[in-house]
Amino acid sequence: RRCQDPNIFAMTDQGSRVVYVCGRQFAFVDGNNPSQTEAFLIHEALHSLGLGENPPSAKEITTRVLAMCHP
Numbered sequence: 001r002r003c004q005d006p007n008i009f010a011m012t013d014q015g016s017r018v019v020y021v022c023g024r025q026f027a028f029v030d031g032n033n034p035s036q037t038e039a040f041l042i043h044e045a046l047h048s049l050g051l052g053e054n055p056p057s058a059k060e061i062t063t064r065v066l067a068m069c070h071p
Helices: 023-032 034-048 058-069
Strands: none
Touching (some): 034 058
């Protein structure tokens, strides 16, 4: 259901071992900006390792991942 939101590309729960990918949105972004999809997966992996959200915001997490991985 959450993949019906066009602004959601992947999701997980804090501490979960499963990351769900929203196929259409993810494929579209990957085709246009592979660095962004890499950041989305790292973002979700951080949540699976225990990082919460709000704070920091989802946008802040992804921005910091991009800054560290693609300076």
